[in-house]
Amino acid sequence: MHADACAPAPGAAQTCRAASPAIEEAHCPVVRHAWVNRECRHLVLAAPDPFLAATPGQFFHLRCPATSEARAFLRRPMSLYSLDRSRGQVEFLYKVTGAGTRALASLERGDVVNVLGPLGTGFNLHKVGGHALLLGRGTGVATLNHLAECLRERHVRVTAVLSARTREGLVSEDRLAGRGVQTLCVTDEDGSSDMVRLGETLRKLHDQAPFSFVATCGSQRMIRLLQSLEGLRDLAGQAAIEQPMACALGMCWACVHPVRQAAGTSAIRYERVCVEGPVFDLARLPT
């Protein structure tokens, strides 16, 4: 659990660095690759041991194969959907959108993908106990799935609120339910994902069984909701952020995101999503 011991409090990155584990560039055979709905694919790769030390919120950098119709020069960062230590597998869930993911979508069982990782600073789970609320939108739910699985292993009570445009676009609901996560789905098509209604829903859930921790991924509006919602805004919360990335090793400084220097201050600085992130404290994200 060395990577976990490294889950940094803000400003603790320095002390972690010396003990930072190796970053592996590995050729991973595709074990399974299937559509989960019209837009998203589930990719399972055979992984070397160093990959299996990845913690929730960390990510891998995948080299996209060149195909006749899609080619991506840079790698694509992808957060972990799940991890199976006994089988030696890492899993990803991604939406097919641009050239990179279209190229990835062409991978077939037995093909080999060049993968770099594990990378980044994941969720800080030091003080997580009680009742955790995970709020995900679209494929942001993928990142929260691995977090949910780890929390359930620690017997933490987890409620996951999953949001998508349509019922069909919801991912991971069954998988989460299978792990004993209480799931609630909201969509744009029935209006339940609307921020006002979602806020009421969250407050009701909080009244029934108060949350002690919140995590979100996939929506800027959800970040703002969690930052503003009475009752929830004072909880320890973390958000996984996405940003176009080049090296993913903290060298190029392309993937920066504005964050507060410390919670409660107004001074903003750029931090690297690939090193200081992709997970940031909600209190440090500017509204």
Add this chain to the structure above:
Amino acid sequence: MTDLSVSIGSLHLDNPVMPASGTFGEAMARAIDINRLGAIVTKTITEEAREGNPPPRVAEFADATLFSIGIPGKGVGHYLDTQVPFYRAFRPPLVASVSADTVEGFARLARALSIPGVAAIEANVSCPNLRKHGLAFGMDAQATHDVVRAMSAATSLPVWAKLTPNVGDIAEIACAAEAGGAQALVVANALLGMAVDTATFLPRVGSVTGGLTGPATRPILLRMAHQCVEAVSIPVIGCGGISTAQDALEYLLVGARAVQVGTASFVSPRAMLDVLEGLETFCGERGIRRLQDIVGGMKHHPRFQ
């Protein structure tokens, strides 16, 4: 066993492969054995801390990237306190890349970096000169000369000048840097470019223009390295679009003594080692005992009069 070593002015390198400034960091030591590199070149530092440019900072093309980073960093003090001690634990000589917006600023940085653990200083002259209405030092022969001269006067360490390719006559700038006292030239930095997202009508990088790098730029940068080799007698270090040993060989054949690998390290942190191993293999197959023997070895097509 091929001798890959090379002398760049007074600095001796075990091999000619090193990172391009801004494409290397401490994390590289977690991904590859950086002791195998010919030198370590760090990201450009400035005297004061800088936040850099607003995102988005990168746009991607089929064979190139457009970066608009803006030299963020924690300043020279942080570099001296943390980076120099970190890299001192590794064997390759450390080359510190610096930038400033005045000639005096360049000189002060050169003086501050003249400490054990720093082997050479690379002047990144692609930044705007405050006294010349923001025109980059490197676009002006006199300014380039003045920067290198002031740095050379301020330090006994070798000074390398990393030229900008965004000029009409790079040979003129190369000669100015040589006259200023540069021990080597790095040819070259990124090509100025821009791109617009036709869906949003927004520029694809936050500061509108950025630096184009990657394999697509290699023919242009190779041409410039060639022109500089013809113009000066100090060593030229080739930089631009190198991701394989074949790419590096092109630069060596036109007369560059060493190479810097940049954007390729973003695609694979192993890129520099791949180049190095590829050079060894090439020399082995060709029976080349000293890699430097092929420097400038480009032949010419016969001409029919």
